[in-house]
Each structure stands twice: as C-alpha cells, then as structure tokens.
Amino acid sequence: MNNFSRLDYILKKNDIKKVDGLIFDLGISNTQLNNPSRGFSFSNNGPLDMRMDIENLDLTAKRIINEFDQHNLSDIFYYYGEEKNSRQIAKKIIEYRRKKIISSTFELVELIKKVNNYKKKHPATRVFQALRIYINDELNELDLTLKKSLLFLKKNGKIITVAFHSLEDKVIKNFFVKNKSFLNILTKKPVTPDEREKRTNPRSRSAKLRVAEIL
Template sequence: MVLDLGISNTQLNDPNRGFSFNNDGPLDMRMDNINTKLTAETIINEYDENELSDIFFYYGEERNSRKIANSIVEFRKKKKIDSTKMLSDIIQKINKYKFKHPATRVFQALRIVINEELNELEEALKISLEILTKNARIVIVAFHSLEDKIIKNFFKKKTITKILMMTRKTFLELLQKNLLIPSSEEIKINPRSKSAKLRVAEKI
C-alpha cells in the first residue's frame, strides 16, 4: 500500500482550486469541492482573530500567526478578502522571503483544516492494518512535519515489542531506521519533492 499525502499537481496548478499562492484564484482550497462546504474564503473572512491565529500556529507552525491574523482582520474591515493573491499580499507584509514563500505555512494550515487532512491520515493508518495481509508493506510519503509526526508515532506504537507479541495484536516491523528524503538530484528535477519524507513498514 502506498500513501502519497501530497496535493496533486493538477489541483495545485489549477488557479480555480485556490491552493496556490503563485497563481491568483478564488480562496477555495477544497479537495472535494462538491461535498465539502467550508472554504478558505469563509475562514479568512468570518473567523475571529484568535481562531485564525490558532489555525495558522497549530496547523501551519507559523511563528507570526498572531500578527498575520491581526492584519487579516484589519484588512477585511475595509474589503473582503476573496482571492489567493490578496491573502498572499497581506502575509508578505508580515513575512519576508527566506527559504520558503512567505505564505506557505498559512496556506498549508488552511488546506489542512478545510480538508480535515490529519483526521483523514489517522483514519487511513487505522484502516491499513485491517486490510493489509501478512508481510504486506505500507509506504507513506509525507510533505510536512505534522503528517510525519502522526506517521512516526503510529509506526512506533505498532512496532513489534514483547508486549505486543504477548497480547497477539497486529504489529509492524520498520524496514529502515531513518526516514528517506529526496536526493539533491531529485530535488533539481522535481523541486516540490524537497519536503518529502518517506517511511516504510511491513505487517507481521
């Protein structure tokens, strides 16, 4: 079983989906734009400053979460924020270019909340143990630390131990000591792979 947790290039490159700060488009960010009702536009324009700050901090690990939240609230008093460029411009007044685009963490946070990505990951991991047969392997590619932390803890919890053997519960065997990351050559070919982290385990 292979789980690639990254957003597809098709969605990312489509301005109408609102995932990218590189292309102007509506503040949407829904993976499933039919069944999911909550959009980034709703969050940005209707959530209060504390709620925005918490989302940016906990789901984007954004250090300037409170400053950005305050700027958003002040801006929307004058004009509705309804495009990715508008939001990105507000963020760039607080964050400056370093190794990542200034809006990366905020956009990540919004996408995670809207699509309940962390809950979906936890559910997928739980189901994987139920459907995988003995000696089957699960390969997971994560693209940010929140995802990788969930995967790491899940693998650690399910890794073979004497206690698990005694209780005869399903457990896993890790197939590498450390996570795998892309080489410099791969990053040159596919820059979006830079943050990828791969972990592998086998059902015993």
C-alpha cells in the same frame, strides 16, 4: 486525502480482500495545485476555496479568512502551518477585512507578504498549508486511513508513505510506533531526497518516506 479515507469502500467495491502493499503519496496533485479555481496555490490567482471534496465540504478558505476571529486564525496558522508569525498575520487580516472582503488567493498572499519576508520559501507557504489541512481535516483523515490499511494488508505486506510536512510525518511516525506489535518499522528514520533529486524535482525537497511491514 478524502480518497485515502475511502480506502475500505474502494477495495470492497472492487472485491479486493487483501493486498501486498499500499502506497500513500500525501502530496497535493499537480492537477489541483495548478487549477486556479481550486485556490490551493499562492502562485495562481483564484478564489479562496481549498476544499479537496467540493461536493461534500462546505467550509472554504474564504469563510475562514473573513469570518473567524483573530485568535482562531492565529491558532490555525500556528498549529497546522507551524507559522511563527501567526499572530501578526491574523492581525493584518482582521485589519484589512474591516474595509473589504478578502476573496482571492493573491489578496491573501499580499497581506502575508506584509508580515513575512522569508528567503528560502514563499512567504505564504505555511498559511496556505494550514488552511488546506484545517479545511480538509487532513491529519485525522490520515490517521483513519492508516488504521484502515492494517485490515487489508497480507502478512509481510508493506505500508509506504510519502509525507511533505512535519505534521503529516509525525502522525505516520506515531502510528507506526503505536502499532509496533503489528508492524516491523523498516525505516527507523525517514528517507529524504538527496541534493540531485532536489535540483531535478524541487517539489521533492520536503518529502519524507517511511515504510513498515505487517508482522
């Protein structure tokens, strides 16, 4: 996401003034997800980091989990992860860290599992999402990127977005509606994968595609 917000810098650096279209795939890359040292995945054990930009961001998941109070933890899990058990998870974290610093992804996963027993998705999905969004300020970065995109699109140029959770999709939807005097919204409702796509590409199951065209 941090690269998206540098859209204007990248285009100007390459002497690109206008483009026919921009595609924003908001999913986390497999390179980052499958690298345990980045701490994004609840399937691989690694340090609690979750920073997209290691050089310029100081706040890590480890600091949040071990230093934020119960109220703030609960709010982060609820507002950025839509985690319904946010209070119980925050309480469990506070109780555990009185005895020991929580340092790894698997330590956090085990604490979450004591509260969540979801069947259709991993119990830690929403908490990990919340931490990643909060640390990297992803929703504000997305809104800023969309605003910048209007400056570089030609007439009839298209903005194509692929979001992977409802918070991102809401930002995109609101941006399109707010700027409908400049945009023709081509997808009144988001395009979602069919059952065949979900079977062959399980990570696509939550994808939502939206398209708008510059008037």
